[in-house]
Amino acid sequence: MRDVLQYPTALTIAGSDSGGGAGMQADLKTMQACRTYSTAVVVGLTAQNTLGVQGAYPTALDVIDQQFASIFADFDVRAAKTGALFDRDHVLQVVENLKKYEVTNLVVDPVMVAKGGAALLDSAGIDALREDLLPLATLITPNLPEAELLAEMPIASQDDMVVAAHKIMAAGAKNVMIKGGHGHGPVVYDYVLLADQVGFWLTGDRVATTSKHGTGDTLSAAITAYLAQGESLSVAIALGHQYMNKIIGQPLNIGHGHGPLNQGQWPTTIAQQGVNHEV
Template identity: 55%
Template sequence: MNETPQVVTIAGTDSGGGAGIQADLKTFQMRRAFGMNIVVALTAQNTLGVQDSFPVPLTFIDAQFASLAADFQIKAAKTGMLADREHVECVVENLKKVDFGPLVVDPVMIAKGGHPLLQSDAITSIRTKLLPIATIVTPNIPEAEVLADCTIESEADMMAAAKKIQQFGVQHVIIKGGHQGGAISRDYVLFSSGAQMWLSGPRIHTQNTHGTGDTFSACIAAELAKGTALREAIIIGKKFIQGAIEQGIMVGHGHGPTNHWATLDEQITIEE
C-alpha cells in the first residue's frame, strides 16, 4: 500500500484547465506522481481572464486536509492561489498538523489577465507564517518584488531579492526571470547553503504562457515526491516548463495554456 509517489496541490481551481489545480494535476500525472488536491478557492476563468472567484469555507479546507492525511502517504506538497489572509493562515495551521513532506510555495498573486488572486492583507501572512515552513518558494519577478519589498531591474537585483526572501525562513528561493527582456530567460536559484545556480533557456515569443508558474512548481513538487534530489528536481522543472512553452498548443482566444504533454527541453544551460 502507498508505494506510489503521492503529491498534493493546495490551491485554487481554473475552470479553463490551464492553470491552478488543473495544471498541477496534469503535471503530476505527466511526471509519474499520483496527484491529489485541496481546494482553497474556485474560479470562473478562461484564457481571457478570471471572471469570478469564490474562496471555500475554512472548515471545508480543514476537512480536506483531515481526509487526505487519514488515508494517503503524501511525500510532497505545493501551494498556489490562497486567496486571502484567513485562507493562508488556515492552510499553514493545517500543514503544521500533518506530514506532507517538502513544501513548494508558488506565491500566486495576479492572474495573466490582471485579476488579483491574493488579497493585499495576505502578503504579511505569507512572509511570516507560510515561508517559514516552506522548503522552496518560486516567485516570478513581480511576486519577488512584493515579497522582498524592492524593485528588480537587473540580475544583481534578483540575487539581492532572493536573499531578502530567504530571511523570512524559507530554505531555498527561485526567482524566475520570465518577465525580463532579452533573448535568454534566466532563473536564479539561492540554496539554503548559500550556493547559487542560474538556469537559462531561449526566450520563446508566445502569448500561450497561462499557468507557467503553476506547472513549474508542480513539476518540482512531483519530483520531490518521487525522491529526486532538490537540485535535480529544480533542473527538471525548468526543462519541463521550457518544453511546455516551446512545444505549444492552441487553446482559447487569449493567454493560452502551456502544453502539459510536452517532453523535457534539453536546451537549458546551468551555471553554478
C-alpha cells in the same frame, strides 16, 4: 507511516481554474505528466478562461480542514505545493493544516496576480504568506513581480535578482527560486539560492507565444512531483526546469487570450495526431 511500495503521491493546495490552464488543473496535469499521483485541496474556485478571471469564490474554511483530514487519513503524501490562496484567512487555515499534518517537501508558489492581471491574493494575505507560510516552505518560487513584493525592492537586473533572493531567504525561506519570465531579452534567467548559500542560474530561450497561462503553477508542480519521487531539491529543480523548457515551445491553439501550456506534450494539430474520426 510511509509505505515505500505506494506510488509517489503529491498534494496540490490551490484554486480551481475553470478554463483548465492554471491553478489546480495545471498542477494535476503536470504531476501526471511527470509520473506522480496528485491529491488536491481546493482552496477556492474561479470563473476563469484564457481572457481573464471573471470571479473568485474561496472555499469555506471548515471544508479545507475536511479535505486535509481525508487526504492524510489515507494517502502517503511525500511532497506538496501551494498556489492561489485568496486571502489572509485562507492562508492561515492552510498553514494550520500544514503544521498539523507535518507536511514536508513543501513548494510555495506565491500566486498573487493572474496572467491577465486579476489579483488572487489580498494585501493582508500577502503579509500572512510572508510571515506564516514562508517559514514552512522547502522552496518558494516567485516570479519577478512577486519577488519584488516579497523582497520589498525593485528588480531590474540579474544582480537585483540575487539581492532579492537573499532578502527573501532572510525573511524565512529555506530555498528560493526567482523566475525571470517577466524579464526581457532572448534568454530567460532563473536564479536559485539554496539553504547552504550556493546560488546558480538556470536559463532557457524566451519563446514568442501567448500560450503561457499557468507557467508558474506548472514549474512548481513539476518540482513537487520530482520531490515526491525522492529526488533531491537541486535535482528536482533542474528536472522541473528542463520539463518547462521542453513544453513552452509546443503551444496548443486553445482559447482567444493567454492560452494554456501543453503539459502532456501533445502533437499541436489534429493532423499530427493522426486522429481517425470515422465511426
